[in-house]
Amino acid sequence: MNLSVSEENYIKSIYKLEEGQxxxxxxxxxxxxxxxxxxxxxxxxxLKEKKLIAYEKYQGINLTPEGRxxxxxxxxxxxxxxxxxxEKLAFSWxxxxxxxxxxxxxxxxxxxxxxxxxxxxxAIDPHGDPIPDAQGKMGKPRTLTSLHKSQAKRLEVMAVxxxxxxxxxxxxxxxxxxxxxxxxxxxYAFDNSIEIKIRNQPAFTISEQVSxxxxxxxx
Amino acid sequence: MNLSVSEENYIKSIYKLEEGQxxxxxxxxxxxxxxxxxxxxxxxxxLKEKKLIAYEKYQGINLTPEGRxxxxxxxxxxxxxxxxxxEKLAFSWxxxxxxxxxxxxxxxxxxxxxxxxxxxxxAIDPHGDPIPDAQGKMGKPRTLTSLHKSQAKRLEVMAVxxxxxxxxxxxxxxxxxxxxxxxxxxxYAFDNSIEIKIRNQPAFTISEQVSxxxxxxxx
DNA sequence: ATTATTATTTAGATTTACCTAAATATTATT
DNA sequence: AATAATATTTAGGTAAATCTAAATAATAAT
Numbered sequence: 090m091n092l093s094v095s096e097e098n099y100i101k102s103i104y105k106l107e108e109g110q111x112x113x114x115x116x117x118x119x120x121x122x123x124x125x126x127x128x129x130x131x132x133x134x135x136l137k138e139k140k141l142i143a144y145e146k147y148q149g150i151n152l153t154p155e156g157r158x159x160x161x162x163x164x165x166x167x168x169x170x171x172x173x174x175x176e177k178l179a180f181s182w183x184x185x186x187x188x189x190x191x192x193x194x195x196x197x198x199x200x201x202x203x204x205x206x207x208x209x210x211x212a213i214d215p216h217g218d219p220i221p222d223a224q225g226k227m228g229k230p231r232t233l234t235s236l237h238k239s240q241a242k243r244l245e246v247m248a249v250x251x252x253x254x255x256x257x258x259x260x261x262x263x264x265x266x267x268x269x270x271x272x273x274x275x276x277y278a279f280d281n282s283i284e285i286k287i288r289n290q291p292a293f294t295i296s297e298q299v300s301x302x303x304x305x306x307x308x
Numbered sequence: 309m310n311l312s313v314s315e316e317n318y319i320k321s322i323y324k325l326e327e328g329q330x331x332x333x334x335x336x337x338x339x340x341x342x343x344x345x346x347x348x349x350x351x352x353x354x355l356k357e358k359k360l361i362a363y364e365k366y367q368g369i370n371l372t373p374e375g376r377x378x379x380x381x382x383x384x385x386x387x388x389x390x391x392x393x394x395e396k397l398a399f400s401w402x403x404x405x406x407x408x409x410x411x412x413x414x415x416x417x418x419x420x421x422x423x424x425x426x427x428x429x430x431a432i433d434p435h436g437d438p439i440p441d442a443q444g445k446m447g448k449p450r451t452l453t454s455l456h457k458s459q460a461k462r463l464e465v466m467a468v469x470x471x472x473x474x475x476x477x478x479x480x481x482x483x484x485x486x487x488x489x490x491x492x493x494x495x496y497a498f499d500n501s502i503e504i505k506i507r508n509q510p511a512f513t514i515s516e517q518v519s520x521x522x523x524x525x526x527x
Numbered sequence: 528a529t530t531a532t533t534a535t536t537t538a539g540a541t542t543t544a545c546c547t548a549a550a551t552a553t554t555a556t557t
Numbered sequence: 558a559a560t561a562a563t564a565t566t567t568a569g570g571t572a573a574a575t576c577t578a579a580a581t582a583a584t585a586a587t
Contacts, residue, residue: 095544115565128545130566135543147552147565178422188419195410203397314574334535347575349536354573366535366582 090139090159094194097163098122099132100141101193103152104160112149161225162201167193168214168221169204175215175267176208182215182249182267183257198223215267217248217304233273233283233300242273248304256302264290270308309358309378313413316382317341318351319360320412322371323379331368380444381420386412387433387440388423394434394486395427401434401468401486402476417442434486436467436523452492452502452519461492467523475521483509489527 092100102121106113115133119126130146137144141156152160170192174180180188202223205211212228213219219227229235230248246269249260260266264287274284274292281297311319321340325332334352338345349365356363360375371379389411393404421442424430431447432438438446448454452463465488468479479485483506493503493511500516 093543116563124544125546126565127547127567131544174419178419178426180418180422188414188416191414192411195407197407199399200393200397200407203399207397312573335533343574344576345535346537346577350574 090141090155092159092196096132096136096139096141097159097194099129099136100152100156100160101163101167103142103150104157104164107152112151114149118150158225161221161227162196163193165205165221165223165225166195166201168218169201169208169211171214171216172208172211172220173204185215213248213304215248217250217302230304231306233285233295233303233305234281234297235301236273236305243270243308244273244305245270245308246303247306250302250304256299259299260303263287263293263295265303309360309374311378311415315351315355315358315360316378316413318348318355319371319375319379320382320386322361322369323376323383326371331370333368337369377444380440380446381415382412384424384440384442384444385414385420387437388420388427388430390433390435391427391430391439392423404434432467432523434467436469436521449523450525452504452514452522452524453500453516454520455492455524462489462527463492463524464489464527465522466525469521469523475518478518479522482506482512482514484522490524 099118099122102118103113106117106121115126115129119129122129133142133144133150136142136156140153141159143151143153167189170189171182171185174185174188175182205220205223210222211220213230217230217232219230221227233244236244246265246267248267249257249265265271269287272286274286276283277294281300282294283297283300284292284294286292318337318341321337322332325336325340334345334348338348341348352361352363352369355361355375359372360378362370362372386408389408390401390404393399393407394401399407424439424442429441430439432449436449436451438449440446449467455463465484465486467486468476468484484490488506491505493505495502496513500519501513502516502519503511503513505511
């Protein structure tokens with residue numbers, strides 16, 4: 090299946106909007122893609138023709154299994170390029186999205202797989218989103234919140250969800266960034282807050298709102 | 309100046325065909341871009357409007373200084389990506405052209421400069437073609453032929469012009485590839501042949517036809 | 528210097544991905 | 558249930574980058 094850049098962008102946006110919702114509306118998709126509802130209807134017909142989406146007029150849009158497969162390939166490429174830009178070219182995690190948006194449209198499986206290998210087959214990108222493997226499978230990211238008491242206590246920050254500027258500000262102030270190593274001192278069950286310690290700085294406590302946005306791996 | 313992918317491809321091809329020739333014909337450009345002469349005429353009018361080419365009907369096409377500047381930026385991106393693919397992702401030098409053809413259209417100066425830095429600001433790509441710097445300047449590649457007797461004799465193969473399959477075959481048979489280190493034993497003025505030696509293998513002689521296609525740097 | 532050949536341009540269509548405005552369907556409100 | 562508000566689709570149009578076929582210009586051959 091050979092998709093145009095535009096078709097790929099639609100597929101990717103449908104994939105994104107489908108999470109949670111059971112189907113994607115014309116208006117939501119138009120807003121997401123910064124286009125007009127009439128254009129979405131046009132494209133919906135074309136993507137239906139190509140069997141990438143299920144679509145009946147006035148009934149909303151869903152990816153077919155093929156469509157989802159295509160979406161995962163695009164997402165894989167996007168997130169791998171984000172990793173490359175941050176890890177190898179020293180871009181900050183805020184500025185990589187636009188560039189990855191362009192690089193993701195270079196459709197070469199060989200390139201994608203070699204890039205993944207070069208990066209050490211990362212499981213999550215710098216925003217904390219999981220990277221699908223060549224088969225389209227991906228794991229849930231491990232957040233600081235999700236780890237159980239029994240698990241490793243010496244951790245490394247792999248990624249941070251960047252939903253809000255306030256969070257990024259807080260993390261910067263506390264000295265938490267990509268690659269930061271930290272120890273979990275204690276977990277408090279009543280509010281799920283966590284006491285952590287970075288190197289030889291004094292320990293401090295972070296709330297669940299914060300810890301659920303910090304992706305880590307044991308080291 | 310914001311160029312479409314198509315406009316960039318025209319500019320790049322005009323740049324390529326302009327070498328040697330004093331102006332580029334409609335037919336030659338159509339052939340190079342695998343399109344029809346009528347399409348070239350259309351685009352020529354548009355690029356003239358944008359002041360990137362000098363064009364009068366039936367008079368052929370030339371880049372303006374602006375057009376040349378744009379071309380050098382595209383060439384820079386193309387060749388940097390070729391370096392990346394070969395050096396970092398272990399592609400062979402024959403297979404990188406198509407991929408670089410796509411990657412070159414991601415127009416971000418920051419990305420380009422960071423990529424260049426990441427690669428150690430290479431002066432030539434794996435095909436032996438020089439890479440323009442951020443200002444569009446580029447040096448002539450140093451071939452094995454072009455080095456004078458007085459210059460360093462321990463050399464490293466940086467690139468190989470891949471004009472013919474026969475040459476590549478010959479080089480492979482002789483054990484000459486990217487990164488190969490060699491010593492120049494002697495130069496024979498009457499036919500410009502060169503006696504070289506690789507590691508502890510026996511020395512052998514190569515003709516000027518061969519040596520002028522091998523780009524080297526002193527080490 | 529005509530004529531033939533080749534190169535180039537023009538005119539008019541086509542495709543993709545958009546758009547606006549109007550029509551129609553769906554959903555929410557009274 | 559009727560009406561108002563919102564969502565979606567249809568109809569028809571536009572710009573970019575192509576194309577084919579026909580017309581015209583430039584060059585080569587007699």
